[in-house]
Amino acid sequence: MSDRAATLDTITGLIEPFNKKGVALTEATTFAGDLEWDSLTVMDFVAAVEDEFDIVITMNMQADIETVGQLADAVEKLKTA
């Protein structure tokens, strides 16, 4: 499994406890639209992702991340930074 595929896999796992509606996840799934997360859920989820990968995703970066795939890309970039 490539690094990115492993990252995507981990992110998918982290989404599950917050995926109250059981939405089927793809790279194109959006956090606000498809998962219908409010800002508080986003905060908790981002903290979980940060702690899992030992990174910081600033609020400035979060503003540009809308989909699961974009999050995987961002995490990959931050891991190697």
Place this chain on the structure above:
Amino acid sequence: MTEAAATAHAPSDSPETVAPERDLFSKFDPLIAEREALLATGVRDPFAIVMDKVTSPTQAVIRGKDTILLGTYNYMGMTFDPDVIEAGKKAFDDFGSGTTGSRVLNGTYDPHKDCEAALREFYGTDHAMVFSTGYQANLGIISTLAGKGEYIILDADSHASIYDGCSLGNAEIVRFRHNSVEDLDRRLGRLPKEPGKLVVLEGVYSMLGDIAPLPEMVAVAKKHGAMVLVDEAHGMGFFGPNGRGVYEEQGVEKDVDFVVGTFSKSVGTVGGFCVSNHPKFDVMRLVCRPYVFTASLPPSVVATAATSIRKLMHAGEKRAHLWRNSKRLHGGLKDLGFKLGTDTPQSAIIAVILEDQTQAVAMWQALLEGGLYVNMARPPATPAGTFLLRCSLCAEHSAEQVETILGMFEAAGKAVGVI
């Protein structure tokens, strides 16, 4: 308005002619619908209360009914203090109704400088800077202190003015879990060492009334080389031997770089400020846009603030009474079976947590009809999506009033089925 007049004045892009996708108000439709549905049930609008008369810091007349005020943040009851009122009247006579200008142009009068002197005396700091509101103080200080490439690290439950200060500036913004020292430490540890960092904390968090573990948080911030700002909006007047705030009570004065506060709570008027010992602090007067590009406070307001602040330095008795009130109300509500925001009384704010909007509004209205005003708060202002009734006590509430308040809560709680 008659039909003809309405037509004559209607702009060409009246709502009827604008396509919904181009109507800038369409995005508010869900909120408008939610409010209309709520008000259609016949409840009064919790966000449209009018005080017909205010007879003391703790009493008002609302729709003809004498009402006890328990949601004003008027912690020290200074709004009707005779010395404060007198100072305002004198400033009206001596300096007129307003400055019509920025602090850096024609808007600094002697009372503005005196108000800043009062703040320096109160806080024992070298510098004090007065803003037109507390909101603007946070907006200005936070957006200006941390620039591009620098970092602001803030508590997730921070007040809107702190978030908006972050939005106005160009710094990188990092949030940590509410009041979690470990979470703050981890996030600071992951950031690059070189850039400047500002950790923003609050002494009292105003929604649930809980206080911050400042010694631990400030120590972590210093370990990572960050400067520390503490917002003492809800701590000033009440906490610490001199009433400076939670940071004084917890003994971290030496390590806090900036304290932001407001005149609209314990001080009893309107305005905001920042105090600091940083030797270069005064440059903020030139570079801080929410300070420069707005009119200064009316002289009457800063004169009342200065008088109030100086009296608050010697208000030990009032602080003790406010603590007694807060402890009694917290314990009494808990004994009645209400779910509260904190297990123990931590501040003069006591939050009663309700199940949902319907229950919160029903309880709020039952209290109002019984003669008690409290704040209703809802998401997104509240943490974790809660609906709550927020009570804030005043040093001028008598012990008898607190017992009356508990009786009102018991009656309303039973009527609505909360307890």
